[in-house]
Amino acid sequence: MSVASRDDQTPGGRHNNDFANICQIKIMPSFDEIRCSRTEYLPIVDPSQWHIPGIDGLLDRNFRLLREDTVGQIRDTVRHEIIPGANKTKPPLHRFVHRGVRLLNVGFHWLFGLYFEVDFPQPSVIVKSPVHLRQRWWEESRRLRPGDLVCLVIQKDLIVFCTVADQAMMQKRKRGLTKPQKSETASLWNNEKRASVLLKLVDSRFSNVRLILDVYSHKDPAMSLIEFPGVLLASFEPSLKALQTMKAKEDLPFPELLAPWSLNPSNSPKTWTPLYASQSGFAYNLRCLLNTDVNFYVQPGDFPTQRKQTQYLQENSTLDHGQASALIRCLNRRIGLIQGPPGTGKSYTCVALIKVLLANREEGKLGPIVCVTYTNHALDQLLEALLEHKVTSQIVRVGSQSKSEKLQEFSLSVASRWSQRTDWEKQERSTINKELRDSELKFDAIEVKRSISAGRLKLHVQQYHGRHYDQLFPQTQEDFARHDFNPPKGPAQDTFGLWIDSGSPTDAPPRSTTILEDTDVFDMSRQERVNMHGQWCRELREDVGHKIAKLVESHQLSKVGFDAIEDDMHIRFLAKAEVIGITTSGLARRYDMFQRLQCKVMICEEAGEVLEPHMLAAFLPSVEHAILIGDQQQLRPQVQSYRLSRENVQGGGRYSLDVSLFERLVSSSKVTPMSCGHMYNTLQVQRRMHPQISQLVRGTLYPHMQDISSAQHYPKIRGMRKRLYWLDHRSMEDSQEHTKKGVAQRSAAKGPLSEDGMSTSHWNKHEIEIITALVHHLVRQDYSVGEIAVLTPYLNQLQKLRQRLAKDFPIAVGDRDQNNIAHAGYMDNIRPQDLTQAKQGGLRVATVDNFQGEEAQIVLISLVRSNSQRQCGFLRTSNRINVLLSRAQHGMYIIGNSETARHVPMWAKVIDILKQGQNISKSLELMCPRHPDTVIRVSAPKDFAALSPRGGCIQRCDRPLRVIDRSMDVTINAQIHVGDPALTDAWSK
Template identity: 25%
Template structure:
């Protein structure tokens, strides 16, 4: 990269942070710190619902400021309410176990006997290593699979003596490596966002809390982006905060585009000119190569704005070709892809066309003209890896931001970290350390000596564990006092060789408070049940075994901390400041060997406490300086990474990753951003993508499948589970819907009629799917039973008898030759998922040694299999169907099967309480074949053939 370009990037990044700093304002949310403080965490929960307004889902927000304020208030409450609730419970009942709190705070984690045992002078931030006990969990914890203490989680610490009454310190989990967590006692490394509150005293005991139902890291960067956006202007924000003109929604085919280049922006409505907003860069040159979308050679300079899209010989169906045109010619393009209609295929095709166009522009551009990379964002890491694998087939120059890739092939090699590592080896000097980066590193290296000096009284590595050396007390003791200690002897022995003077003076039986942490026994506990999808556990286990410790580890000089306080028996005299002063100023005790033994420990402990106060004060001052250097280094590091990112053609990230790396993306000035899974993405997350440079935003998703998840139930009632994609679609912003599905046989697709009506049809490839072995010609079936449900300790619903029916049914399928990997068992409830997994593992015979995928509906969007078995679970006296009444979840559940779809549940309950969708689904099933009402076991039906 040219030096001028590096300087430009550095200036943009510095400007980004400078403008992001809080300014004088009366608007409280703009002044809120990145991480909540004690005052915020102690705020009464009762006031929360008044703070967060209703989401504006019908019509647009009155102003950009109102919109950003509401989005921020929502995210702030989402990120803190669970931990604040846990703190409130602990204040009322400080001695209860996790299980005692589970009904109110299901994700609570309580860790006691926590002590600081070391610090890590990490360039990412000052890490404090804490040891702790998990006794109050009441279970053994498998840290590989557990969601506890995830990096980026928010934790609240309080001295054990205070129990969250007045003193609360907020920290963020910096690293949770298996090496540390599997020690006895386990250890974790924390960042303290307010360096003046960093814990350094290794002798002070803490209790700390977490709440796993809310993940702070996923929201913190978006909150920062929203604050920053109040001082930015994005060309596309007017679609959200001002009324959308009718002109915007007029289909392209109905508009005279002959003079489009001259009128591509809003024109006074009174003038009566109807126009469509086309991205500025497309206006300048609307010609693109569409040969990728056809099976015949077409004009490589095809005018996608002024000519109709080619229909004949197209590799896309008509609705897909319309969607492609929408993507290429609309600055805000919405594409709805119902199940099986190929929305990823269309996205990849559009990326290929746009990347080809960008490459042509690069070749034509003169020196100094920069064509920025195209950004693709997905809601999940899994979806991002899938999309980038498609991109890799035609564009090798892509980079994946973030290290959480489960891919082991081409995508993993193209993470930013791995690309930079490869460059270091293949082209030394290709990436230059910016001045700010070098200066911060040099400053931090110099500070390491100060750290070691300041923490010397606590540094375990400086001497054998034992009391502080007498020379540490030079600020309190006179030279005569110190000399008298150095000349001490044991009162009962003349042996002095090899024994420190301070120990001889204190007495032979002195022991440190931290010389032996006596943790409560945990061996009698059983392992914690893991409330997570099994396929996620397996993926996480494999990934952690390979990469996690390497990624998580905080690298830097480690300084171990040891509390050199002494155990004080009840017979030992505790001295006040007045008494100590009297002793030290008395000529009688100028020789401290004359001080009675039962006073010596009291004097020593008083001196230690004073030294601790001064050490902590010095260390916190250093921590504030370290935090400033970390900030400067981070900015320089972003500039350094930009040298690599600027050469990429495509940059991929998750929606959370976009916000996290927003300063870098901002500096690249991208003009095109594509968001996959946009219907699942919180509006606040999508908003961070509205950059000043943005000319073209493409949202691909389906708002009739899964919605975003709001962690706090009351937020769903206020419509905060509505994505920007859905809100725009509800408010007449034009979108294209893919209409031909290639996944389900017609019998299964018909079940979606209550949701999509006649808007989707079947591709011919779905018409000749083979029958499911053992079930004659039935592609769908609903097995009825009336066995009642129950609730497990996680407050999740399960149905024991239904689980057995499902297991018998799956057993019968495999007995008829169906391969286990061709079957997926779906359910709406984690309790049923756990039960089904357990029951399938017990089965002998044809299931022995096989593995059936058992997952919840919420984790299966975007996935499919030949045979889907759906366990509906609900069966009760009060006609409550729970999640089954959520149409978006029902849509996903009904649409995963390529060959056969079979349900187990109570038909009567579905018809009476399931709502219109289920009534119609049952009616459709009755029209296609019988609904079995006499079923006892699934195998009886299968064997009926």
């Protein structure tokens, strides 16, 4: 049996961080783990092959796969740096390696604990730039930001993981009126030649503290800093720790539903209704949804009457039949599942569910309802909808990443300021606060900078090696004469130096320091004196290290107590809320606090986008009713490692980490052995797209999708002959060798690698110019750029579209795309508006993976791929195609090579539908607002200016034409469509 095969079977024994019990595994990799060449044990998708069965096996699998997808990438990247042979293959993560690193200072903050300052040479591209350009470069690169994970490599045989300290917060929370320490003022850009940054240890155990102190006390050891752009420890560590806690406590709810394959039929529960709804006499009152002021009770478990109840609810509320049915059935299931195809009102249904649950909150003793989403954007939208529909104002939004002005007053940090602490909390907080502040004073007293000085060493020798001290520092003339040694009157360093230099060289091997302990200092050879001096220095450093480690440990315990008091206050405040909104990552970070809240209902929107390990962290032990809303046919969760994704053709979905819990619960067992096939409801009436657009996803994925009648009357697209069109072309794609720049190709925020590996990032110059010309044409029809979105699957194409379009329009790039652009190493001078500003008029440019859940009146699509091999890349999966084709409300225009796309089954169906409606060809028909019957066909970028200058046509017109060009902010009147050369030239720029 091969090593790889054996490794796949059971965990344990590969290295010092490999255990069968996940609770024993440290989150960050050990040095031994990094050097280990054996394959990690990764549970496959078949539960019968797991090393432990049932719900424990499910937690074990999710922990190991999530750790491999995050920490495993870091582990392999560091391995490339410390093991020369590993460089034969490309590292899995894009990284920057700074060499010539120096450890400048070690400091201690009363609230944040031990930190240290390192510096390194400025990147060559900015080393000669003025300070304001260096600052701009560092800020736009979004590198080494607070919370970013880095790794210090010391002489290639020692490593320590750190995070970038939040220097601004440290300055804000500095101790009393004391001045900031010198080491609290690091700067990436102030110094022309070297950048400096403050770091904190990820793990403050004694060995790591001593390692930092050893480096600090030595003269510039060979040290490098590995930077993982955009990798935040907080993005994966809390979820991994939450899974370990669940495994240890064995308190994950709904084991019979989450892992039904392990359930003994005889132990199957008699009812699947939520426990609180199973209590005698309980019934949901849906009066709050009705147009009439009457009670409408739904008895849990009364399945025979559900059809009549659905019909009544539909007729007497604003819900359609699918929404009404989904709502009633979700109330009757411990895990309610709703599939919401694009535009079918998932959020509206979610708001209605929350409204009903709040109306029955008292009777069911539900406590706060926890609303969870994958993104901050979706969470803001949901909570704003609750306010807009006046469902409740008792909302608390947990987390600091909200961009909604409406929700500012509802944030936990703002709203809880008015909470009163108990007398005990005030007293305890004051005591702990003093302990924390004293810890900084104690650190200052240790005087780390002088801890290895000759003076300190002299005191150490005096205290622990008195006999040797008396010989080196004699007190009487007799002692001087006895050893013929006259120490200088200067610093102790001179004494130690003279003693070492006066030793006699010898060919005999030096004796051990243990033997030398009982030897006169003047009977030692020169080498033995060097060794003895080194031993004293090591003892001193270890003594100082122990003091600081003890201080760090004491500080951490005080900090835990300090945070616990804050949590107590927050828990009291949150318990009074009706709705708590939080992201999945935020919930994992506050898992311990939320465990104490005793919330019975959890609702998750965007459930199809959430990795199962992150989703499981939302299943708090107290939860009796979970409602997951998503769409398994839209984007799957994003994973780092293509090897772990279901899209991995070679792996055949062996691990399928990117299959969400939602997809696993609704899929039949024919899909994967872990599929559950639970009952779910599908919403069917879409309100977003014009029927001509919705037919593309209806004819391929959603055969039962219906269009709301008003969608048929959406306005036509001004200046265009048709609202839906594919401009077919054969202009070949471009590829950029990013290995030369150290840039790894990614589809979007954290999407899987392409089938092309990491070598190239695709873009298409022809499509960029066509898109640019089309945006100009639409703007000249009096559309605002805020009504238009440009989508593409490739990050490189996004960046080049952004650069080109920014010359003429304000650009809006979402946070996740913007982070990816920066972290991929793309540097330019554009400062795009963020998503909030986009609503005020910015042209939205996005990757498809980061546009799910959003929409635009007009969507322009650049497919990019155009090659003789007919490789479709990221757009070979129906999930991604589905999202791409379902974002437009009124008009959608696709620019791409149909021959490249046609070999993908879904694209083939889409192309056939477009051909039936004559909506695809190698020329695109524009329409002049003054001469609508004039035929205008464009196939190349230059055709727009030649055949439709200023958005019109080339016919002479007797009527004045008012043309508004928002990109130039001018208004003109012309007697003909083509006339003023100056204006024509201006538009062509």
